[in-house]
Amino acid sequence: MSLALEFRGADVLHPGGLSRAPLSIAGGRIAAGGGRAVDMSGFTILPGIIDAHGDGFERHLAPRRGAMKDIGAGLIAAEAELAANGVTTAILAQFYSWEGGMRGPDFARSVLDGLAQTRPEVVTDLRVQLRFEISMLDDYDAVRALIAAHDIGYVVFNDHLPHEALEAGKRPPRLTGQALRIGRNPERHLEAMQALHAGMDRVPEALARLTADLAAAGIAMGSHDDRSAAMRAGWRAMGVTIAEFPETMDAAEAALAGGDSVVMGAPNIVRGGSHNGNASAVDLAAIGCVHALASDYHYPSMRRAAFLLSDAGICNLAGAWHLVSKGPAQLLGLADRGDLGAGKRADLVILDSASRRVAATLAGGRISYMAGAAAERLVA
Structure with a gap:
């Protein structure tokens, strides 16, 4: 089942560069807003x-x-x-x-x-x-x-x-x-x-x-x-x-x-x-x-x-x-x-901003991989 989440506090990569604006996903797509709030401070979210x-x-x-x-x-x-x-x-x-x-x-x-x-x-x-x-x-x-x-x-x-x-x-x-x-x-x-x-x-x-x-x-x-x-x-x-x-x-x-x-x-x-x-x-x-x-x-x-x-x-x-x-x-x-524009598939990778290691991966809004602090926040 795909998730409905609103990632907050993360650096989110868009074609114009990094942004701290919240990123929402719902129904397997990038959404305009809403979803359970998740604090992802210290992480970077990329396509x-x-x-x-x-x-x-x-x-x-x-x-x-x-x-x-x-x-x-x-x-x-x-x-x-x-x-x-x-x-x-x-x-x-x-x-x-x-x-x-x-x-x-x-x-x-x-x-x-x-x-x-x-x-x-x-x-x-x-x-x-x-x-x-x-x-x-x-x-x-x-x-x-x-x-x-x-x-x-x-x-x-x-x-x-x-x-x-x-x-x-x-x-x-x-x-x-x-x-x-x-x-x-x-x-x-x-x-x-x-x-x-x-x-x-x-x-x-x-x-x-x-x-x-x-x-x-x-x-x-x-x-x-x-x-x-x-x-x-x-x-x-x-x-x-x-x-x-x-x-x-x-x-x-x-x-x-x-x-x-x-x-x-x-x-x-x-x-x-x-x-x-x-x-x-x-x-x-x-x-x-x-x-x-x-x-x-x-x-x-x-x-x-x-x-x-x-x-x-x-x-x-x-x-x-x-x-x-x-x-x-x-x-x-x-x-x-390929990007995090509204309506696109919720395909994203979450990296630890300091180490650049993969902390979580979501494909079509479903978690395919997660570990460490990112996993703790996602399942809280």
């Missing part, structure tokens, strides 16, 4: 975090290799971690890939089935982004059906084939380890990769049909790891208007110039740069070339990245928090959330 791309949930689904027995229990554990980090809407980035194992088609179907059963049991709004490997020509129809059956609203296109090595007739690096990890004979794995590589000349036509169908259905589409302006332009021509984690400054700037949205990883900012030498999210944020930050593989990084940008003077707190709230909401077409 709930919207994670546009995260695969940290995988740790809960398979804590050890091969231990993938109870998808539902794993998703519930993942939701608890999301809530404890202030995330109120989470896009779970699930592969549909030739790479097999947790990235394979069968596992994707298991996750989607498990999520459909688990959603009624959790508070956080859990959604899926399907990450489809474009070289899988035989799976295009199956992917269409899967997207429709599970009402998937966001599809991202990947190509992780090591084309340079395959074209040269070489064994790709880490081939044996990758194959054994998913229980596949290395030689059979190599043959499958070679077959996919050989069919790449037929991919553009199949991809154009798929993207046209998804665009007509109103599904958001993104490309992953764009390396050049030309690559980004090619995706844009097919209606793929979200650039996830562009690898170069040229690709990111081309996305911005073309009116596309750029998503960067929050860990990139927390680390002070990309772990593999790609474009710096800090540099891109400094020139206004980031529309949203995503957890990628580490949920705590979203909150930390926003404060790092604010503390460094790259943008003010409202602008930095926009990258983990309103910005992701806009690129995903979620008009009912």
Whole structure:
């Protein structure tokens, strides 16, 4: 059941900055006033975090290799971690890939089935982004059906084939380890990769049909790891208007110039740069070339990245928090959330103002996480 509360004494973040004006919630929405008064002095209330791309949930689904027995229990554990980090809407980035194992088609179907059963049991709004490997020509129809059956609203296109090595007739690096990890004979794995590589000349036509169908259905589409302006332009021509984690400054700037949205990883900012030498999210944020930050593989990084940008003077707190709230909401077409305006979903995170730790999280006006003094006040 959603709560009817009036938070008083807190610093409340709005697009114009922090305010001490009371904030009310009722019926799962931000209300004009009223509700049981709760003194939240010493706390800061911000819009709930919207994670546009995260695969940290995988740790809960398979804590050890091969231990993938109870998808539902794993998703519930993942939701608890999301809530404890202030995330109120989470896009779970699930592969549909030739790479097999947790990235394979069968596992994707298991996750989607498990999520459909688990959603009624959790508070956080859990959604899926399907990450489809474009070289899988035989799976295009199956992917269409899967997207429709599970009402998937966001599809991202990947190509992780090591084309340079395959074209040269070489064994790709880490081939044996990758194959054994998913229980596949290395030689059979190599043959499958070679077959996919050989069919790449037929991919553009199949991809154009798929993207046209998804665009007509109103599904958001993104490309992953764009390396050049030309690559980004090619995706844009097919209606793929979200650039996830562009690898170069040229690709990111081309996305911005073309009116596309750029998503960067929050860990990139927390680390002070990309772990593999790609474009710096800090540099891109400094020139206004980031529309949203995503957890990628580490949920705590979203909150930390926003404060790092604010503390460094790259943008003010409202602008930095926009990258983990309103910005992701806009690129995903979620008009009912992302700020604390009247009538919006009551998605909010309450931080201890001194430590900046998450003290409570509410999604749709329901408590998904609370601890310490904030919990004492909320349940008083």
